[in-house]
Amino acid sequence: MSRVHDMGGRWGDGTVPVDPDEPVFKDEWHGRALAVTLAAGALGQWTLDTSRHAREALGTKDYTRFGYYEKWISALADLLVAKGVVSREELATGQSNGDSPLADRKLLAERVPAVLAKGGPSARDGAAPLYPVGARVTTRRPARNVMVEGGHTRLPAYAAGVEGVILSQHGAHVLPDTNAHGMGECPEPLYTVLFRASDLWGRAENEGDEVTLDLWESYLEPLA
Numbered sequence: 001m002s003r004v005h006d007m008g009g010r011w012g013d014g015t016v017p018v019d020p021d022e023p024v025f026k027d028e029w030h031g032r033a034l035a036v037t038l039a040a041g042a043l044g045q046w047t048l049d050t051s052r053h054a055r056e057a058l059g060t061k062d063y064t065r066f067g068y069y070e071k072w073i074s075a076l077a078d079l080l081v082a083k084g085v086v087s088r089e090e091l092a093t094g095q096s097n098g099d100s101p102l103a104d105r106k107l108l109a110e111r112v113p114a115v116l117a118k119g120g121p122s123a124r125d126g127a128a129p130l131y132p133v134g135a136r137v138t139t140r141r142p143a144r145n146v147m148v149e150g151g152h153t154r155l156p157a158y159a160a161g162v163e164g165v166i167l168s169q170h171g172a173h174v175l176p177d178t179n180a181h182g183m184g185e186c187p188e189p190l191y192t193v194l195f196r197a198s199d200l201w202g203r204a205e206n207e208g209d210e211v212t213l214d215l216w217e218s219y220l221e222p223l224a
Contacts, residue, residue: 009158033069042107045083049180053152126172126187136223152180164193189217
């Protein structure tokens with residue numbers, strides 16, 4: 001079962017407006033929200049997949065009314081309390097109750113360029129891919145985390161149970177479905193899978209339109 005964030009393929013939401021002249025951050029606080037989220041992530045108390053799940057797990061009313069960076073900062077507040085980095089009192093008052101045991105892990109300004117340049121590589125040693133390029137596969141249905149009820153997954157609902165073709169292989173990568181929930185990285189082969197837009201949406205905007213998705217091996221099944 002998908003959460004409210006899984007909106008792909010819904011009818012009636014219209015096109016996504018794109019303004020080439022729009023600044024990187026529409027409001028000044030958006031940049032600070034991004035910065036504090038990255039700085040908090042550098043403390044090493046959660047993974048990128050955990051933070052994605054925290055945003056997805058916001059309540060339906062909050063998720064639908066919040067803007068993009070409001071989702072980020074609200075999910076960060078939830079994570080900081082859930083992981084014991086700060087207390088609810090500290091969060092509410094903006095005042096520390098004492099020295100943090102994580103103080104030595106703070107992200108110093110001079111380290112920011114190197115940390116951003118490094119990113120968060122997810123490639124790992126792992127099993128050889130089961131499916132060769134050109135193989136026809138079907139995505140798992142329904143699109144859900146089969147290990148954690150209501151857990152994080154990168155298989156979108158609109159692509160569940162749809163036939164596709166393996167376009168390329170990317171080696172083994174950290175599995176988000178486990179990594180988001182403290183169950184280990186469990187690397188699996190990752191593929192780019194090609195779908196016909198008409199198979200995903202019922203019809204294509206243009207004849208011959210195609211969609212590619214990067215999907216983990218456990219999301220896929222051989223075509224019967």
